[in-house]
Amino acid sequence: MSRLAVRNAWSAFMICVAAACAGIAALLLAIIVLYVLSKGAGALRPTFFTQIPRPVGIPGGGVANAILGSAEIIALASIAAVPIGTAAGVYLALFGRGRVAASVRFLSDVLTGVPSIAIGVFAYALVVLPARQFSAVSASVALGIIMLPIIVRTTEEAVRLVPHTIREGALALGIPAWKATLLVTVPVARPGITTGVLLAIARVAGESAPLLFTAFGNPQWSVGLTHPIAALPLVIFQYAISPYKDWQQTAWGGALVLIALVFALNLAARVALRSRFAR
Amino acid sequence: MKQELRTDRLSAFYGAHCAIRDITMTFRPKSITALIGPSGCGKSTLLRCLNRMHEVIANTTVKGQVMLDGSNVYDSGIDTTSLRRRVGMVFQRPNPFPTMSISDNVLAGVRLAGDVSDRSTLAEIAERSLRRAALWDEVKDILNRPGTSLSGGQQQRLCIARALAIEPEVLLMDEPASSLDPISTMKIEDLMREIKTDFTIIIVTHNMQQAARVSDFTGFMLAGEAAPGELIEFDESSKIFTTPQDKRTEDYITGRFG
Numbered sequence: 001m002s003r004l005a006v007r008n009a010w011s012a013f014m015i016c017v018a019a020a021c022a023g024i025a026a027l028l029l030a031i032i033v034l035y036v037l038s039k040g041a042g043a044l045r046p047t048f049f050t051q052i053p054r055p056v057g058i059p060g061g062g063v064a065n066a067i068l069g070s071a072e073i074i075a076l077a078s079i080a081a082v083p084i085g086t087a088a089g090v091y092l093a094l095f096g097r098g099r100v101a102a103s104v105r106f107l108s109d110v111l112t113g114v115p116s117i118a119i120g121v122f123a124y125a126l127v128v129l130p131a132r133q134f135s136a137v138s139a140s141v142a143l144g145i146i147m148l149p150i151i152v153r154t155t156e157e158a159v160r161l162v163p164h165t166i167r168e169g170a171l172a173l174g175i176p177a178w179k180a181t182l183l184v185t186v187p188v189a190r191p192g193i194t195t196g197v198l199l200a201i202a203r204v205a206g207e208s209a210p211l212l213f214t215a216f217g218n219p220q221w222s223v224g225l226t227h228p229i230a231a232l233p234l235v236i237f238q239y240a241i242s243p244y245k246d247w248q249q250t251a252w253g254g255a256l257v258l259i260a261l262v263f264a265l266n267l268a269a270r271v272a273l274r275s276r277f278a279r
Numbered sequence: 280m281k282q283e284l285r286t287d288r289l290s291a292f293y294g295a296h297c298a299i300r301d302i303t304m305t306f307r308p309k310s311i312t313a314l315i316g317p318s319g320c321g322k323s324t325l326l327r328c329l330n331r332m333h334e335v336i337a338n339t340t341v342k343g344q345v346m347l348d349g350s351n352v353y354d355s356g357i358d359t360t361s362l363r364r365r366v367g368m369v370f371q372r373p374n375p376f377p378t379m380s381i382s383d384n385v386l387a388g389v390r391l392a393g394d395v396s397d398r399s400t401l402a403e404i405a406e407r408s409l410r411r412a413a414l415w416d417e418v419k420d421i422l423n424r425p426g427t428s429l430s431g432g433q434q435q436r437l438c439i440a441r442a443l444a445i446e447p448e449v450l451l452m453d454e455p456a457s458s459l460d461p462i463s464t465m466k467i468e469d470l471m472r473e474i475k476t477d478f479t480i481i482i483v484t485h486n487m488q489q490a491a492r493v494s495d496f497t498g499f500m501l502a503g504e505a506a507p508g509e510l511i512e513f514d515e516s517s518k519i520f521t522t523p524q525d526k527r528t529e530d531y532i533t534g535r536f537g
Binding site for chain 1: 335362376
């Protein structure tokens with residue numbers, strides 16, 4: 001064979017290998033989704049979303065309290081993490097020079113890699129122990145800490161992508177720096193920031209480890225911030241390891257709801273990015 | 280003299296690097312002054328010193344004075360935001376604000392830097408500024424479209440309208456036509472001649488024909504191998520381009536270097 005033919009053959013072979021790898025990556029996700037769908041779809045009766053769990057052996061019941069609990073914990077975590085995270089990201093992107101900014105950047109990267117269970121232990125020591133009680137608020141603290149570095153770094157990247165000529169144009173008009181930042185630069189970066197926030201929410205929505213000793217779980221309706229609260233990942237964990245068939249099916253149903261939620265959030269993040277200049 | 284702008288032994292630095300040294304020149308009000316010279320001679324830096332945009336870049340410093348109506352703009356009591364409202368700027372590349380409509384772009388300065396909020400006043404300012412920038416007829420029906428939807432030449436005139444809307448006394452233009460086609464360039468030169476009755480214009484340009492066409496005065500700047508940029512010659516444009524006094528000016532305008 002000529003050298004060109006050999007090279008073409010190699011090229012074709014390597015493209016096939018790469019395509020196969022891509023296929024495997026996509027296939028795994030498809031298998032997981034299909035498997036959870038086949039196991040959990042049966043659990044998704046209307047009562048699944050409206051009722052609280054019933055004792056073993058009694059048909060019906062649902063995980064409404066866990067869905068509400070998860071929503072409450074995540075909402076509370078977002079209320080704290082989104083303003084702090086976006087403000088820190090804007091600071092790093094526009095004013096982040098010198099040692100302080102470098103340390104914030106480094107620590108925030110480290111925080112991204114800290115195992116979520118360690119953050120759960122931290123929230124346990126910080127909130128649960130002094131209060132002598134598991135609580136929704138302690139779970140929100142744990143999830144908020146996990147969200148923070150994700151939001152900080154995605155916001156920084158999004159703001160950094162805004163050409164500096166835009167900011168200079170605003171400053172040259174005599175617009176004060178804080179208004180140039182908040183009303184000119186940040187709006188340009190908003191789709192990227194929104195994407196980061198949504199991905200952070202998607203990331204913590206499925207976290208179970210940090211909830212084990214903060215939210216703790218609760219079989220009853222409970223929305224009080226200072227009381228143990230139900231959460232979807234906890235219900236999935238507790239029910240999946242139980243020996244009862246109907247509880248196991250409820251766990252699959254919960255897993256399906258979680259996957260759907262993460263899917264929806266990722267989709268929303270993509271839409272947010274695409275609508276960049278479509279105002 | 281009213282609205283007089285002049286520099287006195289002005290030097291500018293990026294870190295330890297000196298970009299321009301001891302520039303002393305007076306800009307005649309209501310006329311166009313062009314700054315020419317080869318790349319890296321510091322003409323843009325000089326321009327950015329006049330409205331203190333130089334200091335927006337990190338680690339920059341300035342020595343000497345820029346006098347506007349008899350007071351030094353580098354005095355500690357001077358507020359940069361009110362200075363920049365008096366000394367407006369148009370940049371090399373059109374930079375309309377991407378999230379704003381055409382009319383919001385024009386009004387960004389009066390809304391965010393001033394305190395005008397009356398609707399009919401705002402509409403008047405938008406129309407007047409767009410007319411001055413020779414853009415009104417092209418955009419009067421699409422004022423709510425994004426500013427970035429315009430062509431490059433239109434975007435640059437939009438940026439000129441935006442700068443004029445805050446009624447500055449001086450307009451600094453940093454190679455405003457260098458990224459534009461000849462027709463757009465001509466439109467911008469025409470509008471410069473129109474508005475010079477109301478504004479003092481200082482334009483940095485690479486294009487000597489452009490300087491000769493539009494300017495009343497021309498300053499020629501030059502930097503050595505490792506030496507900072509200096510003002511070599513400054514005179515009426517007709518003299519600079521016909522009977523330059525300095526050999527280096529002559530070499531430059533006859534195309535022998537740069």
